[in-house]
Every structure is written in C-alpha cells, then in structure tokens.
Amino acid sequence: xxxxxxxxxxxxxxxxxxxxxxxxxxxxxxxxxxxxxxxxxxxxxxxxxxxxxxxxxxxxxxxxxxxxxxxxxxxxxxxxxxxxxxxxxxxxxxxxxxx
Numbered sequence: 663x664x665x666x667x668x669x670x671x672x673x674x675x676x677x678x679x680x681x682x683x684x685x686x687x688x689x690x691x692x693x694x695x696x697x698x699x700x701x702x703x704x705x706x707x708x709x710x711x712x713x714x715x716x717x718x719x720x721x722x723x724x725x726x727x728x729x730x731x732x733x734x735x736x737x738x739x740x741x742x743x744x745x746x747x748x749x750x751x752x753x754x755x756x757x758x759x760x761x
Contacts, residue, residue: 668692669699676709681717701755705729730756 668691675690676682687696700716703709710717733753739746747753 665695665698668695669702672696672699673703676703676716676718679718681715683714684711684716685714687716698752705755705757707757728758730758732756
C-alpha cells in the first residue's frame with residue numbers, strides 16, 4: 663500500500679473520531695508509517711497531538727508558526743512560497759507557534 667493511501671486512512675479515521683489514541687491508529691497503519699504521517703499533519707496544523715492522543719483541529723494554516731526539521735539534511739530548495747527539504751535519513755518535524 664502506498665504512503666498516500668496510509669495517510670488517507672489516518673486522516674479519514676481522525677476526522678471521523680475527532681479525537682483518538684495513537685494505539686487506535688497503530689491498529690490500522692504500520693507504526694513506522696504512522697509517525698511520519700502524524701508529523702506532516704502536525705506541521706500542516708490540522709492536528710494536535712500529545713504522546714498518546716491525536717485531535718483533529720482542521721485548517722492547515724502555517725502562518726504564525728515555526729517549522730523545525732531535524733535530521734541529516736541532503737538538500738534544501740526554496741522559493742518565496744515553498745520549501746523542499748530532502749534528508750539523507752528520515753527527518754523529524756516539530757511545529758511551534760510564534761509569539
């Protein structure tokens with residue numbers, strides 16, 4: 663199954679439940695894929711998550727947020743409206759609100 667299909671399953675499940683646990687999500691998607699999907703959704707601002715819970719908040723606006731990408735980075739390509747970061751290893755993403 664493709665990453666897109668896994669992501670769609672996770673998004674549909676979270677939207678339907680509005681709030682769920684990561685254990686519930688692990689039962690429908692392999693764990694190694696789940697955390698990548700949740701990191702991207704959190705970076706987009708459509709979910710909020712704690713260690714064990716995921717909540718759908720909708721939206722998707724990155725204005726006023728700081729996106730931190732951690733890991734060994736191979737290349738960065740950017741324009742005024744887009745940034746593409748390619749990692750040598752799996753990258754981690756953190757999102758913080760900017761005061």
